[in-house]
Amino acid sequence: MIVPLAHVLILAGIIFALGLACVIAWRTNVIMMLIGIEIMLNAAMLVAVGGSRLWGATDGQVFALMIMAMTSAEVSLALALVVYLHRRKKTVNADEFDSMKG
Amino acid sequence: MRLYLSFILLLPLLGGIVNTVAGRLLPRRLAEWLACTAVAASFGFALAAFLSYRTPVTVELFRWLTAFDFQAPVALYYDPLAAVMCLMVTFVSTLIHVYSVAYMAEEEDYARFFALLNLFVFAMLTLVLAENLPLLYLGWEGVGFCSYALIGFWYRDEKNATAGRKAFIVTRIGDFAFGIAVIWLFRMCGTISITQINGMGTAVPAGAITLLGLLFLVGAMGKSAQVPLMVWLPDAMAGPTPVSALIHAATMVTAGVYLLARMFPLIGSSATALAAIAVTGGVTAFYAATCALAQRDLKRALAYSTISQIGYMVLGVGCGAVTAATFHLLVHAFFKALLFLGAGCVIAAMHHEQDIFRMGGLARRLPLTFWPFLAGSACLAGFPFTGGFFSKDSILAAAWLKGGALYGSLYLLGMVTALLTAIYTFRLVYLVFAGPPLTVPPPLMGTPTPTLPHQGGGSIEAPRLMEAMLIPLALLGLCGGVLNLPAYLGEGWLAGFLAPVPGDGNMEASSGLEMVLQGIAGVVALIGLAIAHVRYSGERRARLIEAAVGPPSAMVAFFQNGWYVDALYRFLFVRPYEALARFFWTRVDEGVVDDSLDRFAALLGATGQGLGRWTNGRVSVYILSLAAGAALLLAYLAWVVL
Amino acid sequence: MEQIIFYILAAIIVIATLFAITERHTVHAIVYLVTSFFALAVIFYLLGAPLVAVFEVIIYAGAIMVLFLFVIMMLDLGHPEKVSSPGWRDWWPATLLGGVLLAATVLLLTVPHAGPAGGGAIGVRDFARALFRQYGIAVEVISMQLLFALVGALYLGRRR
Structure with a gap:
């Protein structure tokens, strides 16, 4: 282990916080919100890989790979949705799409 | 005996149930026939039970209400008192049922009427035959309910429904006291069997007996319309006339007297309770007699006379003369039923005109009504050698024999009442039956004038069936004295028969004294007749009718309105109660209870609305909420770990 | 290094x-x-x-x-x-929440915990064996999910 796990985790925490801040702050742009989600997922992958290294188990890496596959599926669907919604309202502002209001 | 007793009770119940369930589907004749037959057969079984009577028996029909040491089986107790009551109730009820067939011939709702009549008889018989107090109470309440339903029989008229409610509520005050007495007795004696309680006698502390006696007295006051709970009975005239006859003669108001006679062995040992009972009876007798003097409604006058006569009975119980009270109860049942049924004939003949100042000359037009009515009046007035004479006299004699200042003054009060009774009775007779036959009645001020009955000419006629029912009652009323002749005329049968009923004070007056007392009573009755004759016959009668158009004088109005007791109660109880109820309604219920709940609901609603605004469908808000929740959770976790 | x-x-x-x-x-x-x-x-x-x-x-x-x-x-x-970018109003809750999350994480990490179990580097062979032996079903599920995503994207993207 080249650095203590805590440092890896703190780095992951910083990345995660940045991604969260991106999702919360960029409410006017769905694409930036999706980018924030990607950042957070990367933080999660970092945690998984770090744990895998620490305990010498392969599971962490497998999960990192799973996350990647899942992300690609999620991004493809989400971007398809963005295209679809943009076609309907000519905007990517997330707050414009509030037709599911209770 | 078990069979007879069961059938006495079950037949009216059966008739009532069948008429309740299927009465409207049955042909009218069948429904009427069923009701009359049920009661008549019940009378037959009562007769059979009476003839085969040897010794008091207790019959337990089935168990009911058994919990730990509390036993209230449906048990019947048949002793002389119950026997004569059963006979009287079923007999009078039978006649009234048959009479009702004719009287209610126009009524659409005959099924309800006959079902209630039958249930009324059933409840009264339950009361009479009950062996324990809960069963008696059940019959007591059943009588109360049936009277309520029957007084308000024509409930579409607000006045009638109100009268029914009044009867129910006023008697409920008495029932309340009675209920307390029952529970207290169980608490004290551990039993509610009447025979066992009566056998305890000395085991119960004297103070408790006095209080129990007073509680029973209050119960009897309610049911028997004694002062101060008498206000419901005059209003009860709102019901159909046969119902009035039933209430007055057989099934309702006598219940209180019967209860006191039943419990006499227990309460008889308390002089205070007896004195209270006697005073209640005497005062009621006098009060009602004065009121009856001024009534212009035929049925109201008779109602007040009933209150007065029941007062005599209560006085008799208070003097320890249970036999005399029962005797008067029986005879009174006959002649009062007779008078009411006669009044019903008159009212039917006059097309529901009840004002005695607008009647007259009916003696010639309704001879078959007139003569029995006259016989009933003679009984009521206590004419020598009628049934009422002997029975009333035996009560007064008992009061005289009791001696002392209290009972002496009660005797005098009773005598004055007897005088008043004779006067008002013959006032009725003179006003209704005497005089020129076809006086055009002066229009009554205030009330809307119904179609003048006299102008139809020849339409004055009562159904023959109704008049036929009067005759046996008249004979029984006149000859009722035979039941219990005074000693100098031979042995009194009723006294001998009722002798096993415990607690009857054996006060034997000497023949001479009794003859003197009866002589005084007879003279008083004759004086009353003379006064009535002077005041209400011939020229004077015409002048009275002229004067009746104008407003009554203060004294007449005072008596006419029953000493304004109704107004007094309205002022003393009804008004404050209404005010209190309104206070609780508007201030407490609506102001506090409802309002606080409303406000709480509004608060919750507003909170929900506020929280609902959160789900505005904007993704950013949802994400922010999610992140805030996550941050909160994580911060809490950190807080816990550190 | x-x-x-x-x-x-x-x-x-x-x-x-x-x-x-x-x-x-x-x-x-x-x-x-x-x-x-x-x-x-x-x-x-x-x-x-x-x-x-x-x-x-x-x-x-x-x-x-x-x-x-x-x-x-x-x-x-x-x-x-053309696109309005987030202003201070958008950034401060984001910063606050991110800061809270980060602070909580760092605080939790300062707590001493059990030392590392120790373990060497993981070779590609181990990784592949674990992936296709142990997590074979997961791989199949993920591949099906990708297929669904593909179908969904096609459905959403078609012109009407």
């Missing part, structure tokens, strides 16, 4: 991500992010996960980010003046 590289890479990641999320121009943001992902891939390699590092470059930086660029260009979103 490797430690120093790790910290440098960490600094690069944080700075690049910071630029990415504050950049008004979406295309620039994507490019910053690609930089960040490259650095992250190297960290993965340093942590003994060469395959994950390679996939990170191929799939994330290569495929997903390019997909983003495609969409941005297709929808013609490359004009920052």
